[in-house]
């Protein structure tokens with residue numbers, strides 16, 4: 490067994506785990522990240538980062554390293570089938586929130602985290618798979634990795650994603666629920682769209698048969714992602730492999746659905762190499778009663794605690810809010826107050842996650858084909874100041890003062 494240590498063990502070197510390590514490092518709290526993969530995951534498309542999390546990345550000195558490496562923008566435009574602009578969905582604003590939104594490849598953000606962590610001598614151990622908790626006591630945790638070795642830590646944080654093994658310790662056998670919707674998306678050269686000058690991206694083109702979304706992937710918008718959501722019967726976790734393997738059906742779906750949409754969509758779907766197409770079923774983790782173990786030594790964050798479907802583009806953003814606020818509270822709360830601090834953290838964070846789930850439902854109403862008799866469903870305005878303007882330092886300071 491490792492010698493006794495006061496370090497926090499972080500399970501998972503995804504976007505949440507790496508950000509947590511930096512946030513703890515900023516507070517001079519020692520930690521080590523353990524990742525089951527043999528190296529960092531260098532694949533995956535782009536994600537949207539909004540001001541609420543860019544403020545966090547700025548404070549962690551990561552924003553300056555990534556800002557110029559992604560596509561900066563203020564809003565997603567909604568257009569009808571004639572390509573007339575109907576509304577704009579704000580994703581960021583320098584004037585209002587201090588930051589434009591940033592669409593950036595996941596791997597660039599991961600590399601930026603790893604560079605900062607290396608500079609601060611915060612270890613990331615690859616090829617170390619968490620297996621189970623051996624014991625949890627008042628003063629720490631002993632856990633076991635898949636190779637059979639045991640390790641001790643003052644706390645263990647599960648940042649191990651939607652299919653979290655750490656979560657099993659809190660909720661044995663809980664499995665994420667399929668929402669009934671998946672998005673089929675393809676990455677394409679932007680030139681293929683034959684955009685007219687001034688045509689705004691990202692864009693959502695809406696019809697009664699659902700919506701196509703087009704979003705830039707990189708800083709100069711040389712590559713775009715085009716996608717359309719589809720309702721699915723749940724094939725079960727294993728069943729998705731067969732759906733994913735049938736690439737031609739996915740290409741056929743996008744090409745068939747393009748009928749009735751403007752030229753830009755026809756151009757987009759004209760050539761879709763099968764190796765560039767993928768499907769992402771939307772799974773959710775139900776609202777959990779607790780994100781901490783009874784002794785408050787085992788915590789879950791990010792997708793492990795609250796995976797939310799991607800339409801609002803907030804999965805990663807909310808993971809950053811989780812871990813940054815967690816680190817601030819841990820640094821400030823006196824030992825005796827840690828339980829209270831973690832209760833406050835969870836209830837504050839769940840309030841925001843609940844509001845984002847409601848926003849996700851609103852976006853789905855726009856994106857999905859209209860159901861019979863629901864044509865006139867009321868759509869709410871997108872006023873998202875509550876989402877983007879949050880200052881978690883202030884939130885924590887206010888709580889500490891009360």
Ligand SMILES: Cc1cc2nc3c(=O)[nH]c(=O)nc-3n(C[C@H](O)[C@H](O)[C@H](O)COP(=O)(O)OP(=O)(O)OC[C@H]3O[C@@H](n4cnc5c(N)ncnc54)[C@H](O)[C@@H]3O)c2cc1C
Nearest residue numbers: 501503504505525537619649650791792802803804805806
């Ligand atoms: C199609 C799609 C588009 C999205 N777009 C956006 C977007 O635009 N904006 C946004 O904010 N979010 C977006 N998201 C959501 C975002 O990807 C997730 O919310 C985010 O990646 C969650 O990060 P995480 O670190 O919690 O989990 P993950 O990224 O899943 O990382 C978990 C890590 O833990 C490791 N791990 C797992 N088990 C173990 C174990 N037993 N031991 C050790 N390590 C382990 C994994 O290998 C992995 O590296 C999107 C999601 C999808 C599916």
